[in-house]
Each structure stands twice: as structure tokens, then as C-alpha cells.
Amino acid sequence: MTVVIDKLSNDSPPREAGPRHPEKAHRPDTDIQRKPDWIRVKAPVSKEYQITREIVRANKLHTVCEEAACPNIGECWTKRHATMMIMGDTCTRACAFCNVKTGLPAALDPEEPANVACAVKTLGLAHVVITSVDRDDLTDGGAQHFADVIRATHAESPGTSVEVLTPDFLRKDGAIEVLMAAQPEVFNHNLETVPRLYLNIRPGARYFASLRLLQRAKELMPTGFTKSGLMVGLGETREEIMQVMDDLRAAGVDFLTIGQYLQPTRKHARLDRFWSPEEFASLEIIARAKGFLMVSASPLTRSSYHADSDFAELKVARAAKT
Numbered sequence: 001m002t003v004v005i006d007k008l009s010n011d012s013p014p015r016e017a018g019p020r021h022p023e024k025a026h027r028p029d030t031d032i033q034r035k036p037d038w039i040r041v042k043a044p045v046s047k048e049y050q051i052t053r054e055i056v057r058a059n060k061l062h063t064v065c066e067e068a069a070c071p072n073i074g075e076c077w078t079k080r081h082a083t084m085m086i087m088g089d090t091c092t093r094a095c096a097f098c099n100v101k102t103g104l105p106a107a108l109d110p111e112e113p114a115n116v117a118c119a120v121k122t123l124g125l126a127h128v129v130i131t132s133v134d135r136d137d138l139t140d141g142g143a144q145h146f147a148d149v150i151r152a153t154h155a156e157s158p159g160t161s162v163e164v165l166t167p168d169f170l171r172k173d174g175a176i177e178v179l180m181a182a183q184p185e186v187f188n189h190n191l192e193t194v195p196r197l198y199l200n201i202r203p204g205a206r207y208f209a210s211l212r213l214l215q216r217a218k219e220l221m222p223t224g225f226t227k228s229g230l231m232v233g234l235g236e237t238r239e240e241i242m243q244v245m246d247d248l249r250a251a252g253v254d255f256l257t258i259g260q261y262l263q264p265t266r267k268h269a270r271l272d273r274f275w276s277p278e279e280f281a282s283l284e285i286i287a288r289a290k291g292f293l294m295v296s297a298s299p300l301t302r303s304s305y306h307a308d309s310d311f312a313e314l315k316v317a318r319a320a321k322t
Contacts, residue, residue, distance in 0.1 A: 020101045021267060023094040029266040036274050038299055039260065041071045048078045055122050056082055059115040062089045070302055071262065083129040083165075083304040084116050086149055087142045091133035093167075093204040096269035097192070097231065097261060100133060108138075113148040117156035127308035128153065129188075131165035134204070141167060143175035147182035154183075161185040161311060163227070165303050168210050176213060180220040186255075186311060187217040188227035188303060191248070194240040201234060201269055211251050218252040225293075225314055227255035229303045232283075234261050235272040241283065245290050255294040255314055256287050259301035275299070293317040 056063055062085040066073065076082070090105045091098070109115075120128050130149055135142040150162050163186035169175035180187065195207040218226045228248055230241065241258075248256060258280065263271040277299060284297035294314045296306065 021094075021265075023102055024096075024265075024267040027267050030263070030268075030270040032263050032266060033271050033274070035262075038277055039071070039262070039274070041300070042074055046074070046078045049074060052078075052082055052123065055119055059119040059122075060109075061112075061115060061119055062086075071300055076305070081125070081304075081308065082119075082123065083131055083307075084119070084149075085131050085133065086112055086116065087132045087135050087145055089133065092136040093134040095192075095204065096201050097234070097264075099264035099268070105133065105135060105137060108142070108145055112145070113152035116149050117152040120153050120160060121157050125157070125160055125308075127161045127163065127185075127311050129163045129165060129304035129307050131304070132167060134167040136170075136204075139172070140175045140178060141169040141172040143169060143172065143178040146179045150179075150182035150184050163188060163304075163307055163311065165190070166213075168205050168213055170204075170206060170209055176216050177220065180217060183221070184224070186225045186227055186314075187214075187221065188229070188255075189213050189217070190229040190303060191244060192229070192231055193234055194230075194236045194244055196240060197234055197236060211247055214248070214253055215251040225254045225311075225318075226252060227257070227303075228253050229257035229259070229301075231259060231261040232275045233271055233273055234269060238283075242286060242290075245287050245292075249291050254292065254318075255310070256292045256296075257301050257303055257305075258283055258287075258295075258297040259305075260299040293321070 063082050087108060088105045089101055090103050091100045092105060094102050116130065132142055132146065146164060146166065150164065153160060153162050162184045164184045165188040166179065168189065189210060191207065191210050193201045198205060198207050214226055214228055230244060245256065260275060261271060263269065280297045280299060284295045287295040294310060294317055296310060
């Protein structure tokens with residue numbers, strides 16, 4: 001299990017900022033493939049983008065849009081849709097695909113729940129996605145902090161639905177129960193890739209533990225929605241993806257997202273290939289046939305991409321089945 005936790009004593013002197021991904025520093029470089037035309041996006045230059053950025057900064061918040069170098073940031077922030085990333089900007093895991101900084105996390109900010117709630121209200125969001133870094137250093141993995149943020153957001157904006165995208169809370173007994181007691185409208189945990197690739201791509205995670213987390217969330221919130229996401233382009237096969245779909249349906253997952261892996265740097269996991277838009281369309285057809293209420297599959301699909309409109313469609317899809 002690859003977990004990076006570099007703890008300092010309280011009397012230790014502050015350190016200079018180190019590399020963003022120290023665990024990847026000695027890996028051999030791999031070439032970054034040129035993106036096909038269907039991956040290209042416009043640079044964020046709109047006035048609305050700048051307004052969203054200012055609101056995020058004013059409330060001292062981090063966003064996964066920035067930290068993970070999301071290609072959709074220009075489009076989403078123009079619509080004032082920012083995905084809040086709580087519990088700091090530093091992760092205790094070392095996933096081979098992820099661009100979020102790895103290292104020693106800072107202490108939790110007790111004002112963060114209120115700051116998130118304030119930002120959500122200022123942005124006027126009808127639906128907000130709240131995610132986080134992994135916090136293996138915390139006894140509950142940050143579950144109580146998640147719950148505090150959910151409750152603060154609901155209190156400040158009663159009409160806003162909250163979607164959480166959480167870590168796996170691996171070996172954190174009782175964490176999922178604490179979080180779900182705050183009643184998020186959508187619980188999302190991404191499997192990210194197929195089981196065969198976990199050791200290289202998600203070395204700190206366990207495939208069946210993540211599946212069980214999704215299943216447990218549904219048990220605790222049977223009338224709510226559960227969601228998970230996959231990346232393609234890491235060397236998985238079509239048959240392996242279909243098996244993951246079956247596993248997710250067996251866990252009661254309602255909503256599946258599938259997007260293209262984009263290699264952040266030469267030190268990250270090597271991109272195997274780009275899947276075509278037609279291949280994504282085929283995966284969506286298969287997933288819907290397997291019984292998912294909602295499927296979003298495209299090269300630029302990310303967990304929180306169009307999450308507000310997808311949530312509305314998700315509710316309609318369920319109502320149509322009852």
C-alpha cells in the first residue's frame with residue numbers, strides 16, 4: 001500500500017516547499033502523446049471565470065478543478081460551477097494518474113465548512129460537488145469534516161443539493177456511517193480503473209474495498225443516489241470495463257461516468273491510447289443496457305462535469321422507473 005505521510009513534530013522548523021510529487025521524482029520519463037482534435041478545449045478567459053476564481057480565493061478554498069488540472073475548468077467556471085476540494089491541497093496517497101500534490105497535509109481548517117457554505121451561496125449554486133484529498137493521517141479519514149461541510153452547506157443554502165466525491169476511507173471503521181448521517185443527495189466514489197491495473201495506478205487503494213464503500217453508502221441511503229467513475233486509456237480492455245460495470249450494478253450504483261485519462265506530466269502513468277468519441281458512445285449504450293439510471297461517457301467527462309444537469313436527469317430517470 002502506497003501512502004505518503006511525512007509527519008513533523010510541533011517544534012520542527014518549517015520546511016521549504018518541495019516537489020509537487022516527490023514520490024514520482026525518480027521515475028523514468030514517458031512521452032506525452034499529442035492530444036487529438038476532440039480533446040482540445042479553449043483557454044479560460046471569460047469574465048465569469050474570473051468572478052468564480054475571485055469567490056474561491058476570497059473564501060480561502062481549494063478546487064479540484066485547479067489542483068487536478070481539469071480540462072473543463074474554463075467551461076465550468078464560466079457557469080460558476082466550481083468543485084470544492086476540502087481538507088487542504090495535499091494528499092497522503094500517491095496515485096500514479098493524479099496531479100494533486102502529495103506530501104504532509106496541514107491541520108484541518110475549522111472555518112472551512114462555513115467558508116464552503118458561504119462560497120456556495122455566493123455562487124448561487126443549485127447543486128454543488130464537494131470532494132477532498134485523501135487524509136490517511138486522520139483517524140476517521142476526514143468523515144466528520146465532510147459531514148460538517150454538508151450540514152453547513154444545507155443550512156446556508158437549503159435548496160442546494162450536495163454531491164460528495166469521497167476518498168475510500170480504507171481501514172477507517174465507521175467513517176462512511178458518519179458521513180452519510182449528514183444526508184448528501186449524491187454519494188460518489190470513483191473506482192478509477194479496472195482491478196488488474198490497481199497495483200500500478202491506485203497502489204494505496206483496494207478495488208473491492210471501494211466497491212463495498214459504494215454498496216454501504218447505498219445501504220445507508222437507499223433513497224439517495226450513488227455514483228462512480230472510470231478513466232480509460234491506461235491499458236484496460238473493453239471486456240474489463242464491462243466487468244466493472246457489472247460489479248457497480250451489483251453494488252447498487254445508479255450513475256456511471258467514463259472519461260479519457262490525460263497524462264499530467266512525464267512522471268505520471270503512461271497514456272496507453274486515446275479512446276475515440278465513437279468508442280465512448282458505445283460504452284454508454286452498454287452501460288445503460290446494464291441498468292444504470294444515468295451514464296455520462298465522453299473524452300472530456302469528469303466526475304463533476306455537468307453534475308447539476310446530470311443530477312436533474314438522474315431524478316427524472318428514477319421517477320420514470322417508479
